Amino acid sequence: MKRKSIYLIRHGETDLNRRGVVQGSGVNAPLNEWGEAQAEAFFNAYQHVPFDKIYTSDLLRTHQSVRGFLRQGIPHESYAGLNEISWGVREGKEPNTGDSNYYRELVTAWRNGEVHLAAEEGESPVDVRNRQIPVIETILSRPHERNILVAMHGRAMRVFLTILFNQPLVRMDDYEHSNLCLYKINYSYDKGQFDLEISNDITHLLSLEIPQTL
Template sequence: MVKKIYLIRHGQTYFNVRGIVQGSGIDAPLNDTGQQQARQFHAAYAAVPFDRVHISTLMRTQQSIQPFLDAGLPHEKHRALDEISWGHREGTRITPEEDIEYHGLLRAWQRGETHLGLPGGESPEEVAARQRPFIEQVLRGRPEEENVLVCMHGRAMRVLLCQLLGYPLSRMDHFEHRNLCLYKVHYTGSMFAVRNYMDTAHLG
């Protein structure tokens, strides 16, 4: 049996629109556009016989898949799926000075220095470490679940995709994302393969 993992990023928040850094420390709700994106995704995928839904502990992921929960699908919350902590930048508007800091960190990650993080925040390696038990227990430990829906966050999703597909974390920016985009990943029992890449067709 092929396990099909529908991996989505949460819908749009007011923080996304205003250019304010969220991370794991900001529990922002969806805005009106994000709520509409959630309804559009549900309309496109309501017929998929999902066995279980997995979300982060932050409200923007639950709100993004709330129509599925309202239909009675079992779900679980996992801190493993929370966004990376951006430390001292969380809750602040992006400024040119912070852009220098942020892009400098991205370049360091692309050089393979994925042990680094912003002051007070997490590194990609720390995010990967907290995700690994989720991968082992949920994605590989329940072979009877054929269709699984996972809703999480942009940077954390990039880290997760690297782990599933065997890429080094230095290549995580190859996995682009938008609000309520879909990555569909198939797991054969020995390997993962991406079938849908940053799919937003459901958003019209």
């Protein structure tokens, strides 16, 4: 049976994550010290996996999250199609009551089926799905890549998982995530379907000591 194992991670923490600032695709923030420690912990836990390819978004925080694997010389491809959703004009702003209410209402609308509704000067979940599908098709067109590592972003991951499991976008919030969490998905070429093996796993982070700066 031909199979492909997809190790899907969210990037490590950034200072903007810490402060509750929405980054989206328009803010290219680096990992902070804690995010770097998360990336190292994930590498230490999964460096034994014989990855054939690494796929990331175009944003720095995903590249930094897989740096340990890249240093091993594993082939790497970067796609804007895997970038985080664009949250539009509110990206990068310090959280305030007005913006918090805006995001809450927008996500509620998506849950109620208004998935074509875009953030102001940003994207909708449908927009994100449409740019992800060609990347997924590229990944699946390479059966010789048996084990792959994919580094993405929170909302983008939720959309990505609904595509894999052929679910409507209103189900995307079923998929919880945290910084440097892992989803492991197996694809059967014979059956043409995906199976979820691991969901939002952070056991590889449990040995980390919380820095005094937190």
